[in-house]
Amino acid sequence: xxxxxxxxxxxxxxxxxxxxxxxxxxxxxxxxxxxxxxxxxxxxxxxxxxxxxxxxxxxxxxxxxxxxxxxxxxxxxxxxxxxxxxxxxxxxxxxxxxxxxxxxxxxxxxxxxxxxxxxxxxxxxxxxxxxxxxxxxxxxxxxxxxxxxxxxxxxxxxxxxxxxxxxxxxxxxxxxxxxxxxxxxxxxxxxxxxxxxxxxxxxxxxxxxxxxxxxxxxxxxxxxxxxxxxxxxxxxxxxxxxxxxxxxxxxxxxxxxxxxxxxxxxxxxxxxxxxxxxxxxxxxxxxxxxxxxxxxxxxxxxxxxxxxxxxxxxxxxxxxxxxxxxxxxxxxxxxxxxxxxxxxxxxxxxxxxxxxxxxxxxxxxxxxxxxxxxxxxxxxxxxxxxxxxxxxxxxxxxxxxxx
Numbered sequence: 228x229x230x231x232x233x234x235x236x237x238x239x240x241x242x243x244x245x246x247x248x249x250x251x252x253x254x255x256x257x258x259x260x261x262x263x264x265x266x267x268x269x270x271x272x273x274x275x276x277x278x279x280x281x282x283x284x285x286x287x288x289x290x291x292x293x294x295x296x297x298x299x300x301x302x303x304x305x306x307x308x309x310x311x312x313x314x315x316x317x318x319x320x321x322x323x324x325x326x327x328x329x330x331x332x333x334x335x336x337x338x339x340x341x342x343x344x345x346x347x348x349x350x351x352x353x354x355x356x357x358x359x360x361x362x363x364x365x366x367x368x369x370x371x372x373x374x375x376x377x378x379x380x381x382x383x384x385x386x387x388x389x390x391x392x393x394x395x396x397x398x399x400x401x402x403x404x405x406x407x408x409x410x411x412x413x414x415x416x417x418x419x420x421x422x423x424x425x426x427x428x429x430x431x432x433x434x435x436x437x438x439x440x441x442x443x444x445x446x447x448x449x450x451x452x453x454x455x456x457x458x459x460x461x462x463x464x465x466x467x468x469x470x471x472x473x474x475x476x477x478x479x480x481x482x483x484x485x486x487x488x489x490x491x492x493x494x495x496x497x498x499x500x501x502x503x504x505x506x507x508x509x510x511x512x513x514x515x516x517x518x519x520x521x522x523x524x525x526x527x528x529x530x531x532x533x534x535x536x537x538x539x540x541x542x543x544x545x546x547x548x549x550x551x552x553x554x555x556x557x558x559x560x561x562x563x564x565x566x567x568x569x570x571x572x573x574x575x576x577x578x579x580x581x582x583x584x585x586x587x588x589x590x591x592x593x594x595x596x597x598x599x600x601x602x603x604x605x606x607x608x609x610x611x612x613x614x615x616x617x618x619x620x621x622x623x624x625x626x627x628x629x630x
Contacts, residue, residue: 228253231307231544234297235259236320238286240267241517242312244533247273252541257304259296261288286315290322297323307544314512317341318386330543332489332513339486340493340513343385344417346486353485355478356507358498360419363406372418373399379421382406386415395421422507424500427471428462429479430516430524430532431493434539434549438483440532442524442554443475447607459564459611459619460518463603464527467556471499478506488513490543492536494520519585519592523561526582526596528554560595560603562610563587566618575613580606591618 232255235246239261246256250273258269262279269277278296280288300306309329311320321337323329338345347360361372363382373380382405384392396402406413425445432440447461465472479495494516496509515521521532535551542549563585571591573584578595580602585592591614595606 230255231541232257232304233308233310233540233544234300234306234323235310235312236316236323237312238264238280238282238288238315238319239313240264240269242515242533243268243270244521244531245310245312245515245537246270248534248537249273249541252537254541254544257300257306259293261286286313288319290319293319294322294326297327301327308540310540311514314341314514314517317513332491336487337513340488340511341386343383343510345385346508346510347417347419349486350482350508353481355481355485356505358420358422358507358509360417362414363416363418364414369402369406369418373402376420380418381421383417383419384415385417422498422500422502424498424502424507426509427465427475427497427499428516428520429475429493429495429497430520431479431483431495432530432532432535432539432551433483433488433490433493434542436484436489438480439549439551440528440530440535440554441476441479442528442530443472443479444520444523445471458621459562459614461560461562461607461611462518462520462523463560463600463607464523464558466558466600467554474506478508482508482511486511490539492532519561519563519594522583522585522594523559526559526594527557530554557596557598558600558603559597560607561593562595562607562614563590563592564611564614564618565589565620566591566614567620568618571618576610578606589620 233249234257236259247270250256255275256273258274258277261282283289306329309320309323311317317337318341321332321334324331325333339349344362347357350357359376361368363369379395379397382394394405427445430442431438444462444464448459478497482495491513492515493511493513495511498507498509500507515532525531539549569588576593580595580597581593582596583594595603597603
């Protein structure tokens with residue numbers, strides 16, 4: 228079997244299972260990562276070479292230097308695929324593919340999975356419900372928008388992977404103060420209507436334009452709320468035959484088809500507005516979900532999204548078929564919170580349903596699994612109550628919780 232060479236790009240420590248699986252499938256793995264991550268516990272048994280990039284600021288590299296470095300790398304190595312392991316790396320990988328004519332998602336399509344303004348416009352043009360929005364390039368257009376769309380509004384970074392940087396605004400003066408403060412970075416934001424409601428996430432795998440696996444879940448504490456107010460992050464999976472799952476599956480299919488996704492893993496978010504009960508598309512990304520969502524998905528379905536994504540990439544490289552196992556039908560729940568101590572005492576959370584305790588410094592993280600959704604809800608509620616009362620830390624150490 229011919230060895231293929233895959234370059235994995237990641238400015239965060241993630242993708243362990245992806246690289247490990249790719250190596251097991253008989254491929255050569257080159258990791259390009261931030262120089263501040265040298266000491267992380269990467270799957271060194273799977274990595275053949277590693278190259279480090281200095282950060283201009285957190286998550287950001289000098290793209291010209293990246294291209295120059297890749298050009299040098301290409302002189303002695305034939306690269307078959309470039310994979311972005313984190314949302315911040317999608318742009319980097321697309322640039323490399325376009326520059327060196329490597330197959331995969333290019334810069335035009337990548338914007339639909341990275342730039343919130345581009346994805347809003349594409350969704351709207353495709354007949355998909357989105358919150359009312361506007362670019363903030365032009366003063367008259369902003370004023371016209373806020374005259375037509377009642378407050379509150381949210382001012383969002385177009386290319387952030389988490390809820391950080393989002394600001395909720397209630398008055399015209401507040402909005403203009405924020406816009407003026409942005410200065411030359413104003414064009415990097417968009418403005419949209421704030422719609423109270425329940426937020427959901429859909430995690431899926433696509434092979435040759437066909438969605439081969441879907442998991443749908445409901446946030447019990449949305450990332451935006453946790454990012455701004457602190458507290459406990461919780462999510463639970465939905466039953467595959469529930470009305471919510473069916474609606475989300477249909478909406479997710481329409482988004483990915485409209486956006487032109489061909490292959491890979493995606494994490495997409497929707498909100499069900501309290502005012503009208505309608506489903507609205509919030510955002511999508513061509514990556515595996517963060518915040519330990521893969522652990523939540525695997526607990527309910529027995530599908531490891533990272534490893535299945537690796538199998539898809541391998542099948543594409545070798546022009547062979549790919550088939551995924553039938554998912555199991557359990558319910559699962561996830562809870563993650565920033566705490567005062569470096570390591571939590573997990574003995575107080577032990578139960579038959581607690582199948583995994585996540586080893587994250589200064590955090591408590593638990594994955595639950597059961598055939599009964601009510602038990603999952605009970606476990607999540609009980610754990611949240613205990614964490615809130617005895618362990619929670621709202622202040623730094625800094626937490627990066629992305630979904």
